[in-house]
Amino acid sequence: APRRRQLHRILLPVPGFRPRRRRRALREVPGVARRAGPHRRGEPDAGGRPPRTVRRVAPAIRSGRGRLPAGHGGTAGARRGVVGDRGPDHQLTEDVVRVTEIDGLRDLWYAVARSDEQSPAGARRVRLLGDDYTLWRAGGGRPVLAEAYCPHRGASLASASVADGRLVCCYHGWEFDGSGSCVHIPQLDPGLPIPPKACLRTWPVVERYGLVWACVGAPATDGPPRFVEADEHGWRVQVDFFEPWAASALRVVDNNIDQSHPAFVHRGTFGDPSRARVPPYELERTATGLRARVPQDVGGVGPQMGDADEGKRYERMQEVELLDLMHTRIRLSYGGQAPDYAFYGSATPVDDSSSIYVRVSALAGDEDVQPYAMFWDFSRRVTLEDKVVLEQTSPDFPVEVTREVHLRCDRTTLEYRRQLARLVSGGAEGEPEATDVPQPRMEGAVAQEPSAAEPAA
Ligand code: FES
Ligand SMILES: [Fe+2]
Structure with missing residues (x-):
């Protein structure tokens, strides 16, 4: 040294x-x-x-x-x-x-494929939290996540074929079933048992909301968090995005709950820099994340409600929920002026600096009132505006909250840092107050809002 x-x-x-x-x-x-x-x-x-x-x-x-x-x-x-x-x-x-350094994030569920793209006939390589895996469909179409390489001579199982629900290695033809057990070795002498070590390790997988989700840690739940608009309200559900982004998954989730960027980042769609101020909003910590209710006065969002008039203004309530540290839900309610909708967002950490941007939407209106093509076309433009900024962010994610400057409108993203910090430092989640994290500095908003000099929580 x-x-x-x-x-x-x-x-x-x-x-x-x-x-x-x-x-x-x-x-x-x-x-x-x-x-x-x-x-x-x-x-x-x-x-x-x-x-x-x-x-x-x-x-x-x-x-x-x-x-x-x-x-x-x-x-x-x-x-x-x-x-x-x-x-x-x-x-x-x-x-x-960095995202792969946070051991606790391995226990969450991540979308690893679109259901409609995972055919029963082939296997694919999945990279998650810096490690490689093989995804394929076993008997009955059940998705299986297994090791990346064959235990025999290390062939890539992403190149294996799938026949009768079995994964058939491309190198010497060994066959594996959905539990990872080897069930056939073409070269094995008759009468000899299959060596017990000739098996693949597998991890829990579920299919939900049009996506295949996997957990490579110790899952605390039977799948990703619930999307209430899909599960209980029966709204129309679509996978809007499942695409690779050159950004840390932490930055993507952080952006999902960020309240102050739309005025600037989205000025090509619905943002208005002259209306940048975010009104005071309620924020509560939940057992696994946070919930905020942010009243908004927005223009330019008509296409999401089936209205081509982008000039019309709406008053709406945005309910933002951090369902767990990698999943978000955003509900936009128009109080009967227009059909509501909700976004279920996540980011699959491929490695420290790349991720898969995942978003599922649920629409309250019928197709003739709220056409999905119009909704998606507008959503695509909005999301590309986020992508441009996020792909330039650092993969180093700040969790020491006194090192950044926070405004009152940043309470959602400040709370995200606190909860990540607790996970990193091994502290218990779900405590009522972030007592183990130093109080942040609050700057910049004093002139607008005298009470903003107080700590955010
Ligand atoms: S390497 Fe897979 S069967 Fe030999
Ligand atoms: Fe955005």
């Missing part, structure tokens, strides 16, 4: 040189290779097989580390995307995480 410090001192004046100061929150126990799988907590699996992986997450939030030399506060600020110098005493801390 002293030698590295010396090197940094020599290299710091070199233009373009930036010492890597960010420390990974996730560390692996020396000598133990990291492998995909649900056995990260060091427990044997159901079949008594020993754990393949032993990992531990170090708390990602620490303070007082790596104080910068005088005069380098600007560098630290720039690393966090903040313009300007925060002063010579600004401290570098472990205040950012």
